[in-house]
Amino acid sequence: MPGDNSRNEQVKIICAEDCGNAPKKEFLRAFNVAFVSNDSGFIMEKIIDDIQWNFIGSNVLQGKDEVLRMLEKLISKKPTELVISNIITHGYSGSLNGILKLEDHTSYAFCHVYRFNSSLNKTKIKEITSYIVDISKTSNADS
Numbered sequence: 001m002p003g004d005n006s007r008n009e010q011v012k013i014i015c016a017e018d019c020g021n022a023p024k025k026e027f028l029r030a031f032n033v034a035f036v037s038n039d040s041g042f043i044m045e046k047i048i049d050d051i052q053w054n055f056i057g058s059n060v061l062q063g064k065d066e067v068l069r070m071l072e073k074l075i076s077k078k079p080t081e082l083v084i085s086n087i088i089t090h091g092y093s094g095s096l097n098g099i100l101k102l103e104d105h106t107s108y109a110f111c112h113v114y115r116f117n118s119s120l121n122k123t124k125i126k127e128i129t130s131y132i133v134d135i136s137k138t139s140n141a142d143s
Contacts (some may be wrong), residue, residue: 011036015084023121024089028096036079036100040071046124048117053128078103090117108135
């Protein structure tokens with residue numbers, strides 16, 4: 001199931017220099033780039049069948065089918081820039097935070113906390129907890 005790779009070319013990706021110096025850091029960077037690029041094939045390959053994705057203050061997705069439906073709903077959102085500030089990994093856990101800017105001038109600060117199904121580098125994601133804050137009003141007020 002290939003993703004829309006042309007969309008990746010339309011999104012500016014900014015990542016801190018140390019984000020790719022370990023296999024799991026590179027994995028989380030690639031996973032987030034796939035998310036904003038709506039590369040559902042890559043995402044489905046990197047999560048376990050019964051993944052749990054908890055969006056704090058919103059909803060919980062359970063299983064690959066629900067994640068895929070969420071990705072299909074997001075296809076109309078057009079990201080323009082993904083800024084990854086930090087990626088931290090250790091053992092069964094990882095975290096990534098940054099800012100996502102969309103074509104409609106909305107901006108979201110986010111932090112994703114990941115649980116892997118193994119401490120090995122060739123692992124899959126079994127759980128994600130996402131904290132997402134709309135910062136559009138605060139960033140526009142400063143302009």
